[in-house]
Amino acid sequence: MGQQERDKPLYMISVAAELTGMHPQTLRVYESKGLVNPKRSGGNTRLYSRADIERLELISQLTDEGINLAGVVRILDMKERAESRERENDRLREQLREKKEELHELKMQKRITALAPYKDMSPEQTLRGLLGAS
Structure with missing residues (x-):
C-alpha cells in the first residue's frame, strides 16, 4: 500500500474506535495531546486514515506495555x-x-x-x- 493510500482520510471516529479497540473518547484525548491528528471533513467530522489507525495500534501496544503517554x-x-x-x-x-x-x-x-x-x-x-x- 502506497503512502498516499495510507494517508487518505477514510474512517469516522466510531469506525476508528472499533478498528483499534479503543473508546472514541480515548481517541479524542490522544488527538488533544497531539498523538494523532485526523483530518477533518467539510462538516468538521474527524476522519482517520490507515496510517492513523496503525499509529493508534502502536500507541495501544506501547501503553499496554506500561509506557506512559x-x-x-x-x-x-x-x-x-x-x-x-x-x-x-x-x-x-x-x-x-x-x-x-x-x-x-x-x-x-x-x-x-x-x-x-x-x-x-x-x-x-x-x-x-x-x-x-x-
Whole structure:
C-alpha cells in the first residue's frame, strides 16, 4: 500500500474506535495531546486514515506495555525521525548508484577516446583495449 493510500482520510471516529479497540473518547484525548491528528471533513467530522489507525495500534501496544503517554510521545518522535533518516538514506543510495553509472560511462568514453588514434587495430585488439586487457 502506497503512502498516499495510507494517508487518505477514510474512517469516522466510531469506525476508528472499533478498528483499534479503543473508546472514541480515548481517541479524542490522544488527538488533544497531539498523538494523532485526523483530518477533518467539510462538516468538521474527524476522519482517520490507515496510517492513523496503525499509529493508534502502536500507541495501544506501547501503553499496554506500561509506557506512559509522555514516553509514547518520545517513542513516536524517535520512530518518525528514524523513518525520515531511512528515506533520506534511500534517496542518497539512489543518487550514489546514478553517479556510479555516470562514472562508469565516462570511463568507457575515455577508453574509447584513447583508442581513437589506433584506427589500424584489428577488432580483437580494439576489444582487448576496451576491456583493459593487454
